[in-house]
Amino acid sequence: MKNIKLLSFLFIAFISFNACDQDDDLVFTASEAQDFVFNTTFLNNYILSSGVNSNLAERFTWNHANFNVPTQITYNLQAATMSDFSDYVGNPEADDFNTYNLGTTSSNELAVTVGQMLKLANLIEGIDNDPNTTDIPNNSQLYFRLRATIGTDASLESFSAIQTLNIELQETTDGGGGAFEVASWGVVGSGYNNWGAFADGKFYTTATPGVIVSYVNLLDGEIKFRENNAWDNSLGDANNDGILDTDADNNIAVTAGDYKITIDTNDNAYTIEPFSWGVVGSGFNDWGATPDAKFYYDYTTDTFKAGVQLLDGEIKFRMNNAWDVSFGDANADGILDTDADNNIASTAGHYLITINLNDNSYTIEESNVYGVVGSGYNDWGGAGPDASLTEIQPGVWFAENITLLDGEIKFRQNNTWDVSYGDATGDNLLDTDADNNIASEAGNYVISIDFNDAEGIKYSIGKR
Secondary structure (H helix, E strand, O other): OOOEOOOOOOOEEOOOOOOOOOEEOOEOOOOOOOOOOOOOOOOOOEEHHHHHHEEEEEEEEEEOOOOOOOOOOEEEEEOOOOOOOOOOOOOOOOOOOHHEEEEEEOEEEEEEHHHHHHHHHHHOOOOOOOOOOOOOOOOOEEEEEEEEEEOOOEEEEOOOOOEEEEEEEOOOOOOOOOOOOEEEEEEOOOOOOOOOOOOOOEEEEEEOOOEEEEEEEEEEEEEEEOOOOOOEEEEEOOOOOEEEOOOOOEEEEEEEEEEEEEEEOOOHHHHHHHHOOEEEOOOOOOOOOOOOOEEEEEEEEEEEEEEEEEOOOOEEEEEOOOOOOEEEOOOOOEEEEEEOOOOOOOOOOEEEEEEOOOOOOEEEEEEEOOOEEOOOOOOOHHOOOEEEEEEEOOOOEEEEEEEEEOOOEHHHHHHHHOOOOOOOOOOOOOOOOOOOOOOEEEEEEEEEOOOOOOOOOOOEEOOO
8 A cells, every 4th residue: 555645735723712823734645546447348359450440449448546535537548468568668758659558538438449459469479360371370368457647646556457358360351451341332222221311231342353242131122332322423224134334214123131232343243142141049039930130241350240149049040041051060169061960059148149151160159239129129128139239340230120119219238227328419329318218210220339439339220
């Protein structure tokens, strides 16, 4: 314990009866900070890709340090690649000072980007993101701690416990060029977003130059493709010949369902084919009594992910909510197969399931799952589980084809009220204020939450 005499105040009392003066010293004693810990719900694993450097990797939050003195506290979030912080650089004059010092604040939170974590990860020896170096791992750990100081006296400091985070470098899947990217083209129309009522369905680059792909849920209606969510450049198919054109009356008729849309921008050829992967089984939907839990595409890892609440039972993964193509894991080796008796045992809980169709690997990791709850969906949880959103990229949660009712909704974590968000001010930024239910109107929706936005936790509820 450090006992420090910080403040001394002289109070002078004038006593008229005896006309004497009395001096009192009031002394505050500072002690090392109590209850000074991170309170973030950290992920099991952080996948780092240079293609999303500016995205939020994690928002670190903590309990305020209590030094037992009434003065402002300054916090510095520090990082290292060694568990004992022996590599930490604390000299502000050093070239790499900012690599290890991630921010200073007097509040109780700081955002750390993917780029900041990558800069640290690149200093770790013995890991890389090359899929061809099978003898060199692409995963390791980073270490974080908080330094709290009292007022302007930097010598009066306390440190939090060190927090270890597992990190994984995204292996290059496009021939060495890094992560795939969001393309400039999108899906627009009555068959997706009511002709631009909200953002167009995204296309992504692929390993083939000029070929882009979108995985999207469509409604009965018409679509076409346009660049940058604007009408300056748009394409349809007036001749219904599989070649995109700019002719008049070139809308493309579509039927409700999940699809993979591929466009070859080299010759404007395109295809639209039914495509979805889902979780099915006694561990989720009684082997198909309700729709399978949908996997969403993550372009930063070229994988498909599903945020889902599982039950005790068994699951497997199948294509297009049918049994024509399905995978399990007969050998319990983390590689999907079509063998007999290949059901995968499931345990009740909330999970992020990832499947990689490039090598048929998969993972099932315990994870927080955000969902939609309310009178506008499931009678505030009394009429079934919340509508799950999937973290399709770090900090970005997404779901399509969500049917809402007239009423109110909010978002909560893991089907409980421990963590929940609404929007008390109607500014499309989530908050934890009182009376923050969000009005809902009956219809079909695309819903997203973005924890990366600089303004706050931004959300979108797009009626189709």
